[in-house]
Amino acid sequence: MKGIVFTVFVEYVEDTFGDVVAEQMISACDLATDGAYTSVGTYDHGEIIQMLVELGKISDRDLSDVVKDFGYHLFGKLVAGYPDVVQHVDDSFGLVATIDNHIHVEVRKLYPDADLPSFSHEFIGPDELHLLYESERGMADLAEGLLLGCFAHFREDVVLGREDLSEGAGMRVAFTMRRTAR
Numbered sequence: 001m002k003g004i005v006f007t008v009f010v011e012y013v014e015d016t017f018g019d020v021v022a023e024q025m026i027s028a029c030d031l032a033t034d035g036a037y038t039s040v041g042t043y044d045h046g047e048i049i050q051m052l053v054e055l056g057k058i059s060d061r062d063l064s065d066v067v068k069d070f071g072y073h074l075f076g077k078l079v080a081g082y083p084d085v086v087q088h089v090d091d092s093f094g095l096v097a098t099i100d101n102h103i104h105v106e107v108r109k110l111y112p113d114a115d116l117p118s119f120s121h122e123f124i125g126p127d128e129l130h131l132l133y134e135s136e137r138g139m140a141d142l143a144e145g146l147l148l149g150c151f152a153h154f155r156e157d158v159v160l161g162r163e164d165l166s167e168g169a170g171m172r173v174a175f176t177m178r179r180t181a182r
């Protein structure tokens, strides 16, 4: 997984939970670099999972809530970090509908070794969108958090539904989005 996700994560933990929790989390994990990440590096995806699990334990929260909250935060950081990649859209559905054929395509140009999920979407109407997430990494909670961060970014009210089609593995998940205000 790309270093940008790791650096944003460690900074998020420091700022939200404090340096002590961040250090506690890092020292409880078996990390190749002892938690020293650079945004241009590439690291084992299992390391961020280990840290998320530890953060859940330390903060006494469900792992899926911890991952979703991080995804929500990550969305704002990605948009700020790669403004060119998202400049073509002016609402949340416009962004969501172009993750697979534009946004992540640009990400792959920047990082040819990126491990990206696959998405397919279908507009049911101007305010209803269905999205299918597929990834062997099973990070549907992260996808959900990113989607919620996206709706907040565009200041839209969207009711998000989710159905796991992979027996709870989070590897194949159908999201439904119904916009109620923008």
Ligand code: HEM
Binding pocket: 001, 002, 003, 004, 005, 078, 079, 082, 085, 086, 095, 096, 099, 103, 104, 107, 113, 114, 115, 116, 117, 135, 136, 137, 138, 139, 140, 142, 143, 144, 146, 147, 150
């Ligand atoms: C709501 C919009 C988005 C969703 C739902 C989404 C979803 C995801 C998910 C779930 C992953 C984790 C990998 C996996 O599941 O296999 C991922 C990775 C990534 N995404 Fe997106 N994404 C969104 C928007 C963006 C944007 C706007 C950018 C940057 C402009 C971006 C850049 C990346 C990068 C750099 C990675 C890491 C790839 C790696 O570690 O190798 N994403 N995305």
